[in-house]
Amino acid sequence: MAEAVLVHATAEVLGEKAAWLAQLSNERHASAHTLDAYERDLRQFLVFLTGYHARPAAMEDLVDLGTTELRAFLASRRRDGAGAKTLGRGLAGVRSFVRHLERKGLASAAGAKAMRAPKQPKSLPRPLSVADALSVTEEAGAYAAEPWIAARDTAVLTLLYGCGLRISEALSLPGDALGDPAARSMPVAGKGGKTRLVPLLPAVLVAAAEYRRLCPHPLPANGPLFRGARGGPLRPQIVQRAMALLRGALGLPESATPHALRHSFATHLLSAGGDLRTIQDLLGHASLSTTQNYTAVDAARLLSVYDDTHPRARRRRPVPSQAGIA
Missing domain, CATH: 1.10.443.10 (Intergrase catalytic core)
Structure with a gap:
């Protein structure tokens, strides 16, 4: 017996999804990795809406998408074990798609824009010495x-x-x-x-x-x-x-x-006196805030050196006995 195919969205929604992905590729030059991630995130959201409304996700579900549905989606993904970074990326994909619909006059992105992304844990680069x-x-x-x-x-x-x-x-x-x-x-x-x-x-x-x-x-x-x-x-x-x-x-x-x-390239340049703007250009970071993560790494290294070498920072050692000293 043939296996049933799960329909998680109407033909209209799937058509707009294909147009959105094509726009990301052709106009924004998104990488294949980014396109795969966004496609997967949106598919997961449409599958969620299918279960939420007990029918394939339709345009009417996206016309005025509110924070209630988005919060429920993130909660379901969290129960499945998704972390803050995955949840944030998933929300970004849904927002991008809804903005695509808004530009075409098919939906309002107000609810998606109002939804705050989960707080991301700070992840510092881990360079080699x-x-x-x-x-x-x-x-x-x-x-x-x-x-x-x-x-x-x-x-x-x-x-x-x-x-x-x-x-x-x-x-x-x-x-x-x-x-x-x-x-x-x-x-x-x-x-x-x-x-x-x-x-x-x-x-x-x-x-x-x-x-x-x-x-x-x-x-x-x-x-x-x-x-x-x-x-x-x-x-x-x-x-x-x-x-x-x-x-x-x-x-x-x-x-x-x-x-x-x-990471080592950037951290070692910064340690040697390189400025952040130059390092940003060399790394190809779109945002300076990404490059600034290396300042935290360098600061941690400097504090470690200070603790290990400054006479007043080092743990006090026992004073040797004066007995037997000429």
């Missing part, structure tokens, strides 16, 4: 099966720490990137298709040149720079696996991930 970050880049290829793969892993991890790239940004570089040994900067396509200019350290160029020299696969400009063992695009999971091996070998914590190298 300078010594550990350098150890990662120096030992990156130590456990690779072939010399060219060792050179590749070294180039990727050196790039993440040396330029503060996201792993997706590094693996999206074209085959002709990092090919000029005299280059001092390069453009990087970040989130939302926004391009920024990042400076290139000599160590990054040297590592990239060694990878190019040993790579057995052609690296045309219309293909990816970093390749997997069989010549296809290098997958993030392979880089994460290489980092996991390094964690075990170097005794690093579980928080030492490829993305932690990006």
